[in-house]
Amino acid sequence: MVFTGAGVSAESGLPTFRSGANAMWKDDDVARYANPRGYRAHAADAWRWYCMRVQKAAEVEPNAGHLAIAEIERRVKDFVLVTQNVDGLHQRAGSRNVVELHGSLRQVRCFDCGVAFRWPPLPAEPRCKRCGGLLRPNVVFFEEQLPVDAIERAREVAERCDVFIAAGTSNLVWPAREIPDYARSCGADVFIVNVDMEGQTPASEHVLHLVGQAGDVLPRLVAATWSVA
Numbered sequence: 092m093v094f095t096g097a098g099v100s101a102e103s104g105l106p107t108f109r110s111g112a113n114a115m116w117k118d119d120d121v122a123r124y125a126n127p128r129g130y131r132a133h134a135a136d137a138w139r140w141y142c143m144r145v146q147k148a149a150e151v152e153p154n155a156g157h158l159a160i161a162e163i164e165r166r167v168k169d170f171v172l173v174t175q176n177v178d179g180l181h182q183r184a185g186s187r188n189v190v191e192l193h194g195s196l197r198q199v200r201c202f203d204c205g206v207a208f209r210w211p212p213l214p215a216e217p218r219c220k221r222c223g224g225l226l227r228p229n230v231v232f233f234e235e236q237l238p239v240d241a242i243e244r245a246r247e248v249a250e251r252c253d254v255f256i257a258a259g260t261s262n263l264v265w266p267a268r269e270i271p272d273y274a275r276s277c278g279a280d281v282f283i284v285n286v287d288m289e290g291q292t293p294a295s296e297h298v299l300h301l302v303g304q305a306g307d308v309l310p311r312l313v314a315a316t317w318s319v320a
Contacts, residue, residue: 095172095257096267098304099180103152144228160186171190173244177228190248192231192245197209200229257282282299
């Protein structure tokens with residue numbers, strides 16, 4: 092099992108929410124856009140903000156970390172990728188068995204009727220083609236619960252995997268924070284790949300810290316495991 096966070100996408104040039112020089116908190120008041128009440132109250136600005144995110148995600152390319160994860164999937168018979176990212180870069184890199192904990196910017200969803208469909212071509216109006224209701228990105232906002240089926244799938248895979256790799260995530264935010272601990276407590280060998288190990292599961296006999304960016308560390312891990320040139 093591979094478990095990824097915003098740090099992997101940041102290497103492609105996408106800003107993170109919480110940390111780094113390009114964190115979104117420094118550029119926008121996310122409270123206006125990233126919770127249901129704020130989004131409704133500033134719908135026009137919020138829609139434009141997310142349209143810019145969709146456009147930015149389309150402009151960047153999967154990096155070496157994304158490609159290494161896709162290569163692992165090609166070489167491992169039983170593989171699941173669980174990601175907190177919503178940008179679709181894993182799928183563009185070739186990953187197929189993907190669980191998206193926080194939803195996807197590839198889709199929109201209607202506040203009123205709940206129907207989800209592909210993000211309309213830009214520019215587009217935030218109105219549902221079925222009922223005329225207000226559209227929103229099909230992502231998990233702050234103050235909302237993660238999709239039950241996605242978090243249950245992540246826990247189930249973590250409990251039965253024998254190798255668990257966490258890459259580019261702080262592992263500080265619940266409930267996603269518990270996923271590496273599920274894997275470790277159920278006997279998996281855990282590899283944590285991040286530039287900052289503060290707050291991570293402590294290193295131990297079955298937990299190895301690999302300090303660095305996913306785009307640097309994961310290709311070397313693939314090469315060392317399968318003798319890939």
